[in-house]
Amino acid sequence: MRDRLINDLLDWYDANARVMPWRVSPADRKAGVKPDPYRVWMSEIMLQQTTVAAVRDYFNRFTARWPTVADLAAADDADVMAEWAGLGYYARARNLLKCARFVVDECGGAFPDTHAGLLKLPGVGPYTAGAVSSIAYNLPEVVVDGNVERVMSRLYDEHTPLPAAKPVLTEYARALTPIDRPGDYAQAVMDLGATICTPRNPACGICPWRDPCAARAAGTAPELPKKTPKKPKPERLGFAYVARREDGAWLLETRPDKGLLGGMLGWPGSDWSDAPKTNPPLDTDWQTLNATARHTFTHFHLTLTVLIARVPKDAAPSAGSFVPAADFSPSSLPTVMRKVYDLAADPLRHIDPDQS
Template sequence: MSDGATSPDPGELLAWYDRHARALPWRVPPGAAHRADPYRVWLSEIMLQQTTVPAVKPYFERFLTRWPDVAALAAAEDAEVMAAWAGLGYYARARNLLKCARVVAGELGGVFPDTAEGLRALPGIGPYTAGAIAAIAFGRPEPVVDGNVERVMARLYDIAEPLPGAKASMRARAAALTPEARPGDYAQAVMDLGATICTPRSPACGICPWREPCLARARGTQGERPVPAPKKGKPTRFGIAYAGLREDGLWLLETRPAKGLLGGMLGWPGSDWAEGTPEEAPPAKAGWQDAGAEARHTFTHFHLRLQVRVAHLPLSAKPARGSFQPLDPASLPTVMRKVHAIAAPALRHD
């Protein structure tokens, strides 16, 4: 390294981690005599994809209480797992979670592969998740590169190339630093460093265990690293959601197709989501009325604005789509909960 900086020492980071490791429900503390349970590591890593630690904690604990091992999860009903996942977002993860659990429980005798290569062959497990499980649960010296690690590498080596092009360089740097000894603790240490010290804004360089070898700190560019990709504007799509309440208190709901956005999740019958004016698509003959508010939600690639239509339906109603069911709003994905929050008061005061 240049600018008089020393080379990063993984041992220094591990010594910091031994004192400052975050206590997380899926983590084995540093210095423990046993490694982490592969099932717990896998479950937590799938949940943590594009989701924060505080958001994941209660879901992880509920899943572990309900399905304590991979065999229990594999035997669960799809609808139960999707309902338990509701609100966590990125629902393809839940579908792949079940697929993976059933492969491990059914074809692999309940035992996860102990190499990154073997793990990558499982549904829903990509390079990052495979590396994390291999390192943390099996002690393999695999690089584990999430957003926190990318930020640490970008600053440590003052990588000026913008994302996503810089990802290959960041991964190569991370791989070169990964030690043979304690690779699982090291992987978690780098992630903790990014989450608690080398944060996106106002990094605490003064207390960082790698402040001396950090090129960005030496050059004063830490606030500029990593260089983000140019932002693209998100389009807005429009749709209609129909919230029908039958006179016996059951709601008209449908399960969305397995493939596609919110696949396999419970929701309201509705129109297609398009960038133009949505076409009316009522699921049953009724006096549908506008609820007077839109349900707005932002997905990764677009904004969504849903008009909410409501109607009281008789016991004799024969819907063309969906079925009448009791409703626990917590079983709905977030955007569908927003529809319910608008529809329920409108129906009470209709």
């Protein structure tokens, strides 16, 4: 039964593997082309909590600008954080740099080729270590993401709700991981979950595991995996101050390395809490916009009151610094800060016809 499951899935993958910029196709792999551990690692870091569609362009830009781990290790932090802007979960970008520098400084510029060695890298946990081990080095390590959890829960008709079901679903996946072609197999299960065994309306009729799937036989596939209900997200409030100098420069700051949006460019502002304290970075005439910037993080919803001001060239802020208009790109801002910019830009745009 196990061998049939593996063989049927790999046959399906050989014919239907998704084309991705970080992936070596099954045909190329069979011809001897080996995946680049750097590209596999980067794709896995980017794909955490994010979709393939969202990651593809970021991956292409990163690998074009920093084609090797040594290139990335030598990059300026600000450049990497700016390139990451909009992808979210910004701790990943900081860990990306830490890991690249660790690989260069401590590993001779080459990624470890064992699961245990990969686990020693900054920002690399069991999932990423398993994925790089399997995909890059073709080692029989189990790889379990959300797609794999869904496939396993349906294949075995497992009704234990997530996250409590994670250990048993991991064991199901581990038991099926083959010695031969483990990298292709890991990607095949993920592709199956992403394209056939989808969260809603799974295409059971064309699934290579249709016959052995216990949930399909029981009619329970659409309701799996079960999940423990999430608690409502709390609401937090804050203030964002957007000042533009009469020469067109914008007042910006780099957020502390630790905490949300760590190391990212943004607008000076308050704490984010139930009752934030106002702390404007300049003593000037601030105007409050009628619209607010709203953004949802993993654990809470945030609503920012946006205040704007036009200030003279000699303005001396208590937080942040003025960045010339020619050196500022809104695309370098994380999403919530870009939302603030979108609200504030029009009222502040036409300051000096030669600078706006």
